[in-house]
Amino acid sequence: MRTLAVVGGGVIGSAVAWCAAEAGWDVTIFDPAPGSGASWVAGGMLAPLSEAWPGEGEALEFGAASLDRWPRFAARIEAATGISVFVAAETLTVALDAADAADLRTIAEFVGEHAPLTHRLRLLNRAEVRAAESGLARTVRAGLLASTEPAVDNRLLVGALRQCCEQVGVHMAAEAVETVDNLDFDRVVLATGAAAARLWPGLAVRPVKGEILRLRHRPGAPPPPRRVIRARVHGRPLYLVPRGDGIVVGATQYEAGFDTAVTVAGVRDLIADAEAVLPALGEYELAEASAGSRPVTPDNLPLIGRLDDRVVAATGHGRNGILGVPLTVDAVLALLADEVLSEAKAADPERFSTYSLSGGSR
């Protein structure tokens, strides 16, 4: 049996490990703290359409191809573990002023031109938005409904993938890898998220800090919205992702190296912006504030491809690593079989030339 080391046990590494083991590989995950990175912190939106913007066609195509795979992937997880990871079926982006409303029209047009027909967005007027989500602030003036854009509970996903790995005999090594050269395996998948360049210097991925809140519903408070709600408040992006027991409020975005301390200003802005969109959130319990490092690349597409004859990169998923899990799995399994998945070609790390392939300058 051919041996595979997966370095990093976040959603990317554990999903790859599970599916590679199912495909016949003898797999070991190396991670001193599996599931504790960005995958644990995230909001869980699967939002390539609402995040689309002119000029970012390849990111939209990559995200839409992964979104299309999510129902089947989630069904496989549910069949294996009994865990259903979906928490919302739709996304509603709302506009608070005329500039936001114009942006929604731009997104709708761009997605209309570039995404498959199954992923059309619908512009809503003030009354339609109010009818869809009655708890929204009266200042909301327009909306954009993505009826094919769901969200998952990323923490349920982390736990479910761990169970999936256990079931198919993936070995867990609770240790940090210092260098991939010392791993005595036939193939290696580098899935260390924002830290990937530490093991492969020059790899075009850097940490971008994000703070996020978890609010718990309290008896008597209005219930959470049924959909994911997105908005821009004072120029800052905001999203509200429903959970069984409340809502996730995200997220700030800073260049701060690997710092994951939660700042007072971050929490203050998130709460103020969230209340500007959904006033009743002030009645919820502030259950948790956390921060993580998004693994970001210069062009917001991930890095999935061969780094040399043995090592495959599966990192750089930025703001969309939960979304990107199913397509990444398919792309990595293809690479392990010495094939290339056409839908993931745009993510080939070769597009950046800051490191050399074939045993380059590590």
Ligand SMILES: Cc1cc2nc3c(=O)[nH]c(=O)nc-3n(C[C@H](O)[C@H](O)[C@H](O)COP(=O)(O)OP(=O)(O)OC[C@H]3O[C@@H](n4cnc5c(N)ncnc54)[C@H](O)[C@@H]3O)c2cc1C
């Ligand atoms: C605030 C925030 C909100 C987000 N919201 C969303 C969202 O709504 N939707 C979405 O799709 N994405 C979202 N993301 C992005 C998403 O979380 C990431 O893209 C995704 O989790 C990356 O997964 P990963 O497995 O590559 O990395 P991680 O989850 O960070 O896992 C990397 C793992 O590698 C391990 N590791 C590191 N170095 C080593 C080493 N030397 N040896 C062994 N192991 C090592 C770490 O311990 C860690 O467990 C969000 C991110 C943040 C921070």
